[in-house]
Amino acid sequence: MRPGIGGGLLALLLLAGPNAATAGELVATRSDGTEIARLPVPVGAGWCVLWHHSVQGFEVSDCYENRDGRMVLVRTHLPDFAAGLDHIPGRGRQVSDGQGGYFILDIDEPVPGDAYVLRPGGPEVDHRLQVGDTVVSLSALAPRDRVRIALTGDEN
Template sequence: MTRGRRGGLLALLLSVPALAEAGTLLATRESGEPIARFEAPEGAEWCVLWRHSVKGFEVADCYENRGGRMVLVRSHLPDFAAGLDHIPGRGRQVSDGRGGYFILDIDEPVPGDAYVLRPGAGDVDHRLRMGDREVSLSAAAPRERVRIALIGTDE
């Protein structure tokens, strides 16, 4: 390879920063068995959804891949029902125009880029949604420990 071509290839490789932040969103059972896998490049967003156990409405916590880190960015809570509240200083609360609210600008990195969730069974239906694809964690692993993690492509 000529020197000019090598320089061009090096410049091309250095201009692709997304390679360092590419990732995979992975939900696994405690045994390590995969339940769901989504490609999650830099800037990708996904939500964990579930239905409130008393009121039955859908609640959402939404995350983003920021520089290879899992960051909680916003939540939607359609009501001020039991167990749902905004913590002052953690994002900003705005009306959703239908009696509920959004908590925006949370921008909180998830420690270790992973957490454990115990999906509720039945009507609670914990789900993982990215784009138009949705996987029911409750259907796959009701009441089991499920780890949701953003991992690098080399893991």
């Protein structure tokens, strides 16, 4: 090894240590253990699960945040008071979206175990994960299968 390389590598590893602890990844896994998505979600960043309402067809979203390595539900958007969609009093605050629907903001509900299981619907429902500009269709990759969505990282 050339002089100075080892120290530089050690410094790089020391600098990467805290970043690795805050890196976080959103991982989606089929019931057979097959990983179908792995998306970076650093502390403070968020993602949404999007789908089309099975009766009305409009898009619904549930949005989460990586808060110090924990998966936290922060808000949802519901374009209508359709079947199965409603605001539960005391769980966030409901505000108009200005187009006939509503947001539920400030939910701030930690997800137990930083993971949950979703059974994606077929193509008409199209359950998707969205992290920034990246969108992964769980319905295309695992329609009607059990998919575990988990926030992973050094803390988890």
